[in-house]
Amino acid sequence: MRLADRSMPGMERVNFRDWILRSALGCTGRANSTLANGDPGLGIEEAIRAVESWYRERGRGAIFQIFESADDLGPVLSAQGYAASEPTVVMCAPLESVRTGEAKRAVVHCDIPPGLHSLVGEPDRVTEITTTTLDKLVAVVSGDDGCALGCGMAVIDGTAAGIFAMRTATDAQGQGVGTIVLAALVTTAHEQGVRDLWLQVEHSNIRAREWYERIGFLEVDAYRYWHPSVSSLR
Template identity: 30%
Template sequence: MESTQRFDDRLAALVGQRVSLRRRIFADGGPGPRFTDAVGDLTEAGDGTFVVHARSGPVTVDPDDVVAVRAVPPAPPRRPSWAAVGRLEQLCADAWPPVARRDLGGWRLRAADGFTHRANSALAAADPGMPVTDALAAVRAFAAEHAIPPVVATPEGSPWSNRVREAGWALEAGWAQGSEVAALVADLGALAGAAGPSDGALDVAFDAVPDVAWWDLFGEGPDDPGAAARERVLVPGPDGPESGFGLARRDGDVLGAVRATVVDDHLYLSRLHTDPSARRTGVAARLTADAAAWGRARGARFAVLQVALDNEPARALYARLGCTEHHRYHYLVPGPDATA
């Protein structure tokens, strides 16, 4: 039998990994020890014991009782429930309010003079309270009323996506910014500390409204077509969710910007942009981390953001910062054989 000290060392070496562990248990009045197994992530309790975070709950382990332990592959990710997906989509929609909105049961019909697909599509992430064919007819009528194409945004693989596709609606092709989108999430505390060592020369500040420099970084001005709708979406005003508009400057030069919006217990991150001259210098990571700290100070606990699947640089950045994919959604439009 291996010594207790050897299991102390082995357990310490496996902290942070998923393990399969066998240990002795002694029943009162029993003839001798029995054995039981636990599988889960291993942490150190700080009092000489360890904890296996099994699916059934945490299991405290004394090294004296361990007879075998080994590392095992990470558990396959568990798909969130459709209710959880729907809630997150509703929070994201709250953070990106359209100019015009009409609720249809659990669907949201949205229009914003063409500024972004998010604000000019029907969000189908819950039951519309009527046959889907009737709901799609309402989507078409609303779109015509607001002079926008009929589009449905819906989580991939969801019951609502399936029903819409059965009615002949199909994935939108040819949209420059991608018709498939990943919803990413992260713990806000971890995200706030993910930027690494601070660049003392880089100054990041958040304001309640975007100034001219913030708009200029995006090449946007008040006289652009659709500027009024754009401002209505991005700057909701006193009745909308609290937003902060971050700017990163070095020696007075504007190098990056981000928008952060608190919705319930989540911080919605959007419009992260870095000047081409400052890319790959840590500006985007610093803006993200400071936005996370800004959101934590206002009661948010989690981050959520939406990134087109074909935006590989952004997805790589967020992966490095610890963001993980929660679900995907896509934009569907009427196909040539649509029945609704």
């Protein structure tokens, strides 16, 4: 969970002992939520009020990111009118055990190249990706006409790398583009000393989860975002 936080931190961050409050200009959950893991240094009720006040000052409702492996806060938030999102699954694998095949046709960049934003989509997501302070790799597979068919990114943190923004153009799906993209990221990350990989995928995306399992990833945790309902906003 700390790896994910460091990979895509919010532009503004405040620590409540173990909790991390994050805010950014965009609307992505990771950069605009509180990573509520561990001891906030206050009583739970007081900590929730403090978090709500902090986000209210920034014109936002409080959002809590809570991992299932450390979810003692969920019932408290539920009782106060918060609702949980669909879970996102965290998967990990030793790099050498990931079976991706050859990285043919993929070009790896150190930043998002021009013209790729339309494939990644979600302008806030692009902003979040490009503002990370860690080293990143962007793999792109292009068609004969030069248009991007697929892309993906790895953010390197020491000997670990997180895989993000795996995208395939609609008319290129089912052609193995994602496999080529991931192979390029894995190969280049290995050359830079990475030994472990992790990624996040929506629980409902069964096809993607099964694919990641087939190539060597295992589910190790999951998290949800807890959002305030209209009645719970103060």
